[in-house]
Amino acid sequence: MRAKCVSRDLTCAAPNSVYSSQYNSLLQSRGTSISSLPLVEVHGISKAFGGVQALSNVSLNIAPGEVHALVGENGAGKSTLIKVLSGYHRPESGRVSVSGADLRLGDIAASEAAGIAVIHQESTAFPHLNTEDNIFVGREPRRFLGLLDRPLIRRRTRELLERLGQDFNPRVPVEELTVAQRQIVGIARALSKQSRLLIMDEPTASLSSRETDILFRLMRQLRSEGVSVLYISHRLEEVFELSDRVTVLRDGQTVRTRQTAEVDRTELIRMMVGRELGDQAAEQRPAQPSSRVMLEVRNLSRAGVFENVSFELRTGEIVGLAGLVGAGRSEVARAIFGIDSPTSGTAAVDGRNLQPGSVRSALQSGVALVPEDRQHQGLVLPMSVGENLVMVIQSLLARCGFRSSRRERPVVEKMIRKLDIRAASEGAAAESLSGGNQQKLVLGKWLATEPRLLLLDEPTRGIDVAAKTEVHSAIRKLADDGMAVLLISSDLSELLLMSDRIVVMRAGSVAGELSRTEATQEKVLHLALPSSDAATTAVGTA
Numbered sequence: 246m247r248a249k250c251v252s253r254d255l256t257c258a259a260p261n262s263v264y265s266s267q268y269n270s271l272l273q274s275r276g277t278s279i280s281s282l283p284l285v286e287v288h289g290i291s292k293a294f295g296g297v298q299a300l301s302n303v304s305l306n307i308a309p310g311e312v313h314a315l316v317g318e319n320g321a322g323k324s325t326l327i328k329v330l331s332g333y334h335r336p337e338s339g340r341v342s343v344s345g346a347d348l349r350l351g352d353i354a355a356s357e358a359a360g361i362a363v364i365h366q367e368s369t370a371f372p373h374l375n376t377e378d379n380i381f382v383g384r385e386p387r388r389f390l391g392l393l394d395r396p397l398i399r400r401r402t403r404e405l406l407e408r409l410g411q412d413f414n415p416r417v418p419v420e421e422l423t424v425a426q427r428q429i430v431g432i433a434r435a436l437s438k439q440s441r442l443l444i445m446d447e448p449t450a451s452l453s454s455r456e457t458d459i460l461f462r463l464m465r466q467l468r469s470e471g472v473s474v475l476y477i478s479h480r481l482e483e484v485f486e487l488s489d490r491v492t493v494l495r496d497g498q499t500v501r502t503r504q505t506a507e508v509d510r511t512e513l514i515r516m517m518v519g520r521e522l523g524d525q526a527a528e529q530r531p532a533q534p535s536s537r538v539m540l541e542v543r544n545l546s547r548a549g550v551f552e553n554v555s556f557e558l559r560t561g562e563i564v565g566l567a568g569l570v571g572a573g574r575s576e577v578a579r580a581i582f583g584i585d586s587p588t589s590g591t592a593a594v595d596g597r598n599l600q601p602g603s604v605r606s607a608l609q610s611g612v613a614l615v616p617e618d619r620q621h622q623g624l625v626l627p628m629s630v631g632e633n634l635v636m637v638i639q640s641l642l643a644r645c646g647f648r649s650s651r652r653e654r655p656v657v658e659k660m661i662r663k664l665d666i667r668a669a670s671e672g673a674a675a676e677s678l679s680g681g682n683q684q685k686l687v688l689g690k691w692l693a694t695e696p697r698l699l700l701l702d703e704p705t706r707g708i709d710v711a712a713k714t715e716v717h718s719a720i721r722k723l724a725d726d727g728m729a730v731l732l733i734s735s736d737l738s739e740l741l742l743m744s745d746r747i748v749v750m751r752a753g754s755v756a757g758e759l760s761r762t763e764a765t766q767e768k769v770l771h772l773a774l775p776s777s778d779a780a781t782t783a784v785g786t787a
Contacts, residue, residue: 282345284309284473285330285361285442290339292325299325300336303499305492307442310471312464314478314488314505317517318709320679322497323477327444330475331363332356343442360441364431364448372420372427377402379419380434405433409463425456432463436472443467444475449483450707450735454569461487479709480736481510493517518711538596539698539729542581545590550576551753554590558698563720563730565744567737567769572750574733575617578700581731582614583607594698608637611697615687615704617733623687626676630668631657633675634689660689664719681712688719699723702733717743737766749773 283306292300300322307313317323328334330341335351342348349355371379377398386394386401402415406429413426422430428448435443445464449457464474464487476488484491485505493500493516500516540558545551551573558564566574579585581592586602593599600606607614616622624633635642635653642652657671664685668678675686684704691699704720705713720743724730734740740747747759749772756772 283307284311284344285475286342287326287330288340288342290326290329290336290341292329292334292336299497300329301497303339303494303497305499305502307473307475308489309441309473310468311490312468312474312476312488314476314484314491315494316478316481316484316491316513317494317500318679318681318711320496321494321517321709323494324446325497326494327363327446327475327477330356330361330442330444332361357438357440360439361444362431362435362438362440362442363444363446364428364435365446373418375418376406376413376415376422376430376433379430380405380437384438401437402433405437408436409433410466423456425459428460429463432467440472442473442475444477446477447479447707448476449478449480479707479713481513481710484513485510495519514710517709539594540581540731541591541593541596542577543591543593545577545580545587545592547576547580547585548588551580551750554750554755556748556755556758558729558731560697560729561724561727562745563724563732563743565740565747566731566733566750567740567747568750568756568773571752572773573753574750575702577750578614578702578731578733581607582612582700584614608694611695612700613691613694613696613698614700615691615702617702617706619683619687623690624675624683627674629672630661630666630675630678630686631671633686634660634671634693636690638693656693660693663692664689665715679712681708681715684708684712684716685719688716692723696728698729698731700731700733703735704732705739706735713739737769740764740769741766 285307287303287305290300290303291298303322303326305313305315315323315326325334329336329350332351332353332355340347341350343359343361346359348359371382374382380402381398386397388394399415406412406415409429409432411426411429413422419427419430432443448460464476468474476484478484488505490502491505491508491513492502493513495517537560538557539560539562542557543555545554554573554577556564566577568574576585580587580601581599583599583602583604583606591598594607594610594612597610599610599612620626625636628636631653634657638656639648639653642649642656644652660666661668661671666678666685666689667682675683678686688704701720705716708716717739720730720732732740732743734743741764744764745761747764747769749756749759749769751773759768759772
């Protein structure tokens, strides 16, 4: 079933009207209604890159008005399948049909004409433009003599946002909107083109709980209107909450499609990884911090960002830092590491104050920061695994100012072995690794500095359940060996599982601290949210 037009004068045809008419003609000739067919059928799709088989005989179907989850480990083929459906990749074999009509593969315009749209985490391509221009860019309605019909654009934008239950200002640059609002702009653009399948790739990775709730309500509304959603997420709780069916990919192949209500978490993970993960993912590390204070933060403030932040971190201890979007957690970590200069207060490592705004001082004191954005802030993707691992300490390993392969190789081999980084070779480009192995590569790069204090900002964001288990194991081992770890995570279950203590921030200040025995989701919620919201909103740290 097609989604309704938002107004009588809103053009519902896809950009390629000729291609759209081919679908309608074919359906009419068959005497078949759209609602009696699967919306999308994927038949035996195979795709290889340089001899590496990314997809092998993948098949699935998506019904009209269905939320269909697609899950699998990093490297399972999910991203490749998305790019086949959206026309970015042409497979070597197989076919895709939309409402019974074959889709011309490897053709972005054909996929758009068939009603397929991809909504990424930050889906708007033109952040400097406002909402109105982003929705209609490239297909702006025109008046006499080709003049832009600005009143019509504004009216259509208003109707789209009203349909989605939104009332934010559509005339401010999109880069000034929240991540959730940017995604809504992408959804509005898709609906303006009458898209029938929305592919949502990790849409909640950067959202707070309240923003996630808004997105989930929109998805349920669209489903009730007959719009289908292919939902890709590593957060299995979302898969169980939202989806009607779930398809599992492993090693580029379809494992199985199941009704979501008929499968449990354990079985789904087993299908994803092809083995039992064991109990370590559910085990808490025995608390064993020493009495030695490694990090002491006292009244640390940065004007307009956070103020009077104080806490301690001991050797062998994992302290979680919780809070909502904008609470100031990442900013505190950046100030400790010297990326940003605080306006007042101190951070001391092993009793010695760090020089404000000096990364060199932090490094010399044994501090390392694994940043939230591994691809842009953590790695140089075109460079090799080995080059990334020794990047920070390269000058220390050099001889007479020149790189020394003889000195670098043992460090690289040690980190690859210690963290079980899986790559074709140490000379393979970082961009060729799966998300989980990229995350371990960032961790290894900073562990090569032999730190005493490790600041981890979202260390498992966007990686699959098996890779997350491996990263958790590595973090536990570091703490067991005496390292002090500050863990920032948007996954509350991760904080509750991993932390010896949890420091909760709210609106730039420390709202409270909970020991492991005290910490529950409800108590973190009470501290993280304003009292008016705490009783009704589920926590989602970010």
